[in-house]
Amino acid sequence: MDIFQTYYTVSKGWRDPLPHLDSPQTLVLVFGHANYLTVSEPFKDILERYPNSVIAGCSTPAGILGDRVARKRLVISVTQFFDTRLRGVAIEKKESETSLELGNQVASLLKEDSLVGILTFADSAVINGSQYLQGIEQIVDNDIVITGGLSANSGGTSKNWVLKAGRAQEKVTCAIGFYGNSVNFLSSKGSGWKPFGIKRIITKSKQETIYELDGKPALRLYKNYLGKAADGLPQTGLLYPLAILSEKPEDNIVRSIMGIDEATQSISFAGDIPQGASTQLMYSTLENLIEGAEEAVDSLSTIHTHSEGVLSIVASCIGRLLVLGSDVEIEVDSVLKRLPYGTQQIGFYSAGEFATLGKGACALHNETLTLTVIYEK
Secondary structure, eight states, X not given: OEEEEEXXXXXXXXXXXXXXXXXXXXXXXXXXXXXXXXXXXHHHHHHHHOTTSEEEEEEOSXXXXXXXXXXXXEEXXXXXXXXXXXXXXXXXXXXXXXXXXXXXXXXXXXXXXXXXXXXXXXXXXXXXXXXXXXXXXXXXXXXXXXXXXXXXXXXXXXXXXXXXXXXXXXXXXXXXXXXXXXXXXXEEEEOOOEEEEEEEEEEEEETTEEEEETTEEHHHHHHHHHXXXXXXXXXXXXXXXXXXXXXXXXXXXXXXXXXXXXXXXXXEEXXXXXXXXXXEEEEOOHHHHHHHHHHHHHTSOOOOOOOSOOEEEEEEEHHHHHHHGGGHHHHHHHHHHHSOTTOEEEEEEESEEEEESSTTOEEEESSOEEEEEEEEO
């Protein structure tokens, strides 16, 4: 693998010239602020330089490049594989189409016997990540690794973008299939959030909304736990997500709050909430989040590689960006330092992260750092 990375700013353009690495086996990943939806110049440059390559990416409040976090830059990673075949698809979601059906469609276009993994990005404004992943898993084999995440913005605009045909567009999902025996496609996650308070049963929920916990209005109970912090809801809810508990603690799923409804006393989250599941409130500190990020690397199987390149793709939740604040680069730096020397890292802050917990068990996560590591044997 040959890997090149750089960034673009509106005021100065590209920091480095884009190299001649165009081929059907080249993956171009691009992440940047939602405002780049109306900035066409860098995408024109990318399309001109890489007309035969697979181009993918999405909007984010801050991009990740190496051990740095860039809030206003468009970050890019160009990876040319030697023995791995790629296939890219991008689809605009129709009004009448469900997220489940969209996932079915994407998976049907990518499925074949030599498929190893799928990397996918979807517009969080119109696509339900839980149902989208379910749609993919209905079509592909159980041992296929699925990773990626949902686009996000910084809150100043409601518009997200995902790349389709190399251009930033709304209401889009894009996905890349990786094929062949030469590619290693690994997925992991780390949290760092700690449960506190009483465990509750979700007694009434529908899709991403909780109406009752232990038979009581969900919002009222949530506010009781938060105390004064409840005055800042729903924004302060990013600091106190919910854990959907599993029999195995490592399979717990974190859900971040997206909105509240005083009339129905309900809380909506960035992903589906299963009725009948056990849940518990969570909190974290800088140290806990860094430990969680390091766990994402440590939980990977040993990376055996004689390849000239290792690509790391980080999807970290916007809630972690808020909690870490000015210390946010400590997280990505700690991840990169634990990966093999020479690893090239790119990533984004998302509204929901995709990671495979084990074979055949991909899930949508919130408030989590997920890691995709790709290299050739």
